[in-house]
Amino acid sequence: MIVGLDIGSRSIELAAMDNGEMVTTRQVPTTFDPLSQCKKILDGLRPASLVGTGYGRNLIQQLALGCDFTAITEIKAHALGAAHLFPEARTVLDIGGQDTKAMAVRNGKVVKFEMNDRCAAGTGKFLEYTAGVFQIPIEEFGPYAMQGKNPPEISSVCTVFAETEATSLMARGEKPEAIALGLHKTIIKRTINMLNRVGLTFPLVFCGGVANNPCIRSLLATAIKAETGADLLIPETPDMVGALGAALHLSQ
Amino acid sequence: MTQASHREMWEKLDLDLDAHDALLEVLGKFYGDIYMSQENRLQGAEYLDFVLSEVHGLRIKEIRDAQAEGRKVIGSFCVFVPEEIALAADAIHVGLCAGAEAGTDLAEQLVPRNTCALIKSFIGFKMAKICPFTEASDMIVGETTCDGKKKAYEAFNEIAPTYVMEVPQTKTETAHELWKSEVIRYLAEVEKLTGKTITPERLKAGIKTANDKRRALQRLTALRAADPAPISGRDALLINQISFYDEPVRFTEKINELCDELENRIAKQEGVAPSKTPRLLLSGCPMAVPNWKLPYVVEGAGAVIVGEESCIGTRNTRDLVDESGETMEEMINAIVSRYMKIDCACFTPNNERLENVTAMANDLNADGVIHYSLLFCQPYAHEAFKVDAALQAEEIPMLAIETDYSMEDIEQLKTRVEAFVETLS
Numbered sequence: 001m002i003v004g005l006d007i008g009s010r011s012i013e014l015a016a017m018d019n020g021e022m023v024t025t026r027q028v029p030t031t032f033d034p035l036s037q038c039k040k041i042l043d044g045l046r047p048a049s050l051v052g053t054g055y056g057r058n059l060i061q062q063l064a065l066g067c068d069f070t071a072i073t074e075i076k077a078h079a080l081g082a083a084h085l086f087p088e089a090r091t092v093l094d095i096g097g098q099d100t101k102a103m104a105v106r107n108g109k110v111v112k113f114e115m116n117d118r119c120a121a122g123t124g125k126f127l128e129y130t131a132g133v134f135q136i137p138i139e140e141f142g143p144y145a146m147q148g149k150n151p152p153e154i155s156s157v158c159t160v161f162a163e164t165e166a167t168s169l170m171a172r173g174e175k176p177e178a179i180a181l182g183l184h185k186t187i188i189k190r191t192i193n194m195l196n197r198v199g200l201t202f203p204l205v206f207c208g209g210v211a212n213n214p215c216i217r218s219l220l221a222t223a224i225k226a227e228t229g230a231d232l233l234i235p236e237t238p239d240m241v242g243a244l245g246a247a248l249h250l251s252q
Numbered sequence: 253m254t255q256a257s258h259r260e261m262w263e264k265l266d267l268d269l270d271a272h273d274a275l276l277e278v279l280g281k282f283y284g285d286i287y288m289s290q291e292n293r294l295q296g297a298e299y300l301d302f303v304l305s306e307v308h309g310l311r312i313k314e315i316r317d318a319q320a321e322g323r324k325v326i327g328s329f330c331v332f333v334p335e336e337i338a339l340a341a342d343a344i345h346v347g348l349c350a351g352a353e354a355g356t357d358l359a360e361q362l363v364p365r366n367t368c369a370l371i372k373s374f375i376g377f378k379m380a381k382i383c384p385f386t387e388a389s390d391m392i393v394g395e396t397t398c399d400g401k402k403k404a405y406e407a408f409n410e411i412a413p414t415y416v417m418e419v420p421q422t423k424t425e426t427a428h429e430l431w432k433s434e435v436i437r438y439l440a441e442v443e444k445l446t447g448k449t450i451t452p453e454r455l456k457a458g459i460k461t462a463n464d465k466r467r468a469l470q471r472l473t474a475l476r477a478a479d480p481a482p483i484s485g486r487d488a489l490l491i492n493q494i495s496f497y498d499e500p501v502r503f504t505e506k507i508n509e510l511c512d513e514l515e516n517r518i519a520k521q522e523g524v525a526p527s528k529t530p531r532l533l534l535s536g537c538p539m540a541v542p543n544w545k546l547p548y549v550v551e552g553a554g555a556v557i558v559g560e561e562s563c564i565g566t567r568n569t570r571d572l573v574d575e576s577g578e579t580m581e582e583m584i585n586a587i588v589s590r591y592m593k594i595d596c597a598c599f600t601p602n603n604e605r606l607e608n609v610t611a612m613a614n615d616l617n618a619d620g621v622i623h624y625s626l627l628f629c630q631p632y633a634h635e636a637f638k639v640d641a642a643l644q645a646e647e648i649p650m651l652a653i654e655t656d657y658s659m660e661d662i663e664q665l666k667t668r669v670e671a672f673v674e675t676l677s
Binding site for chain 1: 649654655660663664667670671672674675
């Protein structure tokens, strides 16, 4: 059994493959103790090889499972995973907990990539933090924003500055749903820049936890003039793509 | 390193001893982690370890002893300040500390926060009183390269008198004339400082010494084309860094010995990393000692660095001063034309750099290039786009990195560099 483990900043995903078939997928939150969470997610599994990816990829060295282990970057892992699900993929976008990555891929191989360099501006963290301002769970933030009309322009992608901006807009009497929509739009603006820098060509696969957000999905499709299902492809479980790619790294 | 005699010397130089001790401790630990952990290092690296361990110790003592005999010390921050002239006046030419995050808070009282780490570092080193080279300098020479530096020298001048050379921004005939007049003005200033007349014989000898140093470094650069790579990028960078501190004749001799060792290694097909290890060229801003951040990340990601297209690298060593001149006029002209070949991003246009980067990547058999800009360094950040396009035309992949001396982005850097290396293998 080959296990791919994507140790992200917010969640840890596991994909287990046996004889080229996906046999198990699991997910746990990362918490402040990712090592214990890794042990928990691996409970009961006896992998012959373990492939780590994500920002915590080197933690697998400390797992002492007695199996082979290796680490690949989340960039490679997402490209492999996305190309497996959608062999026609030309561009892959992954918006995770603290990073956004855009990759140009050809036959599952990354030819060019862009990634935010030091802060988590415009990533899942941004949405999570700003959802907190509206006192709603992150899962409901997207649908909530979709009720918004005439969103005000929010110029900052910096999480802290955007909160300040949102607070001032609320004080000015703007509708909260509209502000929420404005916040979603700032992420899209930043993401489009990144996609253009790698040379966006269709089809684009959108994965990572933020791909679960229906507002981001619909704004992205509009912004790049893409038809969902044809030019814009979204996996059924977008958060699993990294773990899947990690497992595929050795399965191929 | 903390011998009593050294401490006395530092005290006389009015260093802040506690802050300086802290710096040396961090430096020592950093060096241990980044350098001493390397495998298959050269025997000649002992020289590097020794020079670095004594860079604030024995080397400063040598300098102080020379000063006691009447020689002068000229400190500079840029490869545009002609070393030949200092050597011709029997002065000691050194690069000043600018590669560590030190005294940043102090520096931000003199220059804006959005100033590159290199500038903040040299100001910080001075204000925190932890650079013995700065304190020992009889003359500090600045230059009008980028806006950040030229404005910083105005502020720096308030705390450390700084002689500024005007470096032109273009390479036209009038720019050459301007630079020539600046070289002549500098020569006179150095004569005044040292009390020595720079005769044609002395200048010829100065040119020869500086060229010999460059020739040794050129030899090192050429040997790095071999696969497997015979020397790590970290050690090669250190050699280039040390070239700004150590006595030039001794340095040249040691580096030539080290190159002999490299030749033997290459003949035996031995290297620091196995053959087929992804080979990368670093290109862009200078990495002043002890800025080993990016090389450490790159070589930790399973690649080997085969060249530094940088001021602390080939930008400082690629061109020699023509040695055929006999008269002062001929030699000054030769110096002027050599320095005007420097492809610094401060020039507009600076297309020769694009040719040089691609040629270097090809000559050194690099699989890819990492373009390195210091945060807030406009000239190099701009050229990253052009270099990328020039390399793309040759189908050489490039990764652009913008960073500073802090460690806050180290994990993101690792991910990006590792992902880049993955695309090459």
